[in-house]
Amino acid sequence: MDTVLSGIRPTGRLHLGNYFGALKNFIRMQHDARCFFFIADYHALTTHPDPTHLHDNIRAVLSEYLAAGLDPNVATIYIQSDVPQVAELSLLLSMHAYLGELERTASFKEKARKQPDNVNAGLLCYPVLMAADILLHRADKVPVGKDQEQHLEITRVLARRFNTLYGVDFFPESQPYNFGSELVKIPGLDGSGKMGKSEGNCLYLADTDEAIRKKVMKAVTDAGPTEPDSPLSEPVRNIFTIMEAVSDPATVAYFREQYARCAIRYGDLKKQLAEDIIRHIAPIRERMQAIAADENYLHQVVGDGAAAARRSADETLREVRAIMGIKPF
Ligand code: TRP
8 A cells, every 4th residue: 555645834724726636635545545644844944934823823724634624533644843753864864965956956946045044954954854754654655736846856866865875675766646637726716827825816715605705706707708609718717617626517517508608697607606615615614613623622633643653753763773873772
């Protein structure tokens, strides 16, 4: 069985694109593989976030993922800093990471440009810590977006270098995983492009019904079809793409037909879309609020997750220490 690991940044809230994209796949995958999901709070420290907000952000993100369907009875869900073994593995791996290759990493160069007054060693070693996250459980597959593929490449370089140097076949060559054709891409409602935090066009799982209605009613459309069966413009196609993810096939077919007959009213289309989005989001939002307020439950989930992750981490570190020559007296 494959081991799959995914790291979640404790910043930003989940939006519809995350939900119908990677998250739905995570939820499906957790039953078919040995899955680890963790919140990368050590990584968040590379940018010096406000200590009073870090914990609240972790709680919010954790509650969202649990509400959306990550199941702590099936997958191992933990907070990175609850498993400090990762810091030891990161230190050990850093002995095999060269300054030049870390300095050449695109994410490091970008951060160094963005925060020139805080080019700290944590930033430089970000990919080593990420490699440690992955190799701590000897993960085979790591679901990541394009922006993280270089970090996966570095993880493989470190794994290969370690295996070669010590003459072992210990670390796997962890592969990035993007779900291929299973990945549903949700566009934004602003005419073109995908839904994304940096695009500022997100429908968040935490949005109120009213906020969703407002955002959807403002969606960009066009002047409407003038001839039967004319092709869809991009903004209207985007609306239909979201509708396909959230609405009944019969509803989508109805509006497609209205469009083909030049009888469509975009106001009606948007109203229907908003209600169908709310049908998906409202129950998740309510679960999320209940989970975020349930100290005992969160305490239990995080405690169980940490215990399981530490067991796996201890196994790896026992072997890594022995391979590197660190031995008990
Ligand atoms: N760097 C990842 C991001 O920014 C988060 C992350 C940290 C991660 N450690 C990981 C992702 C290990 C996958 C595996 O999204």
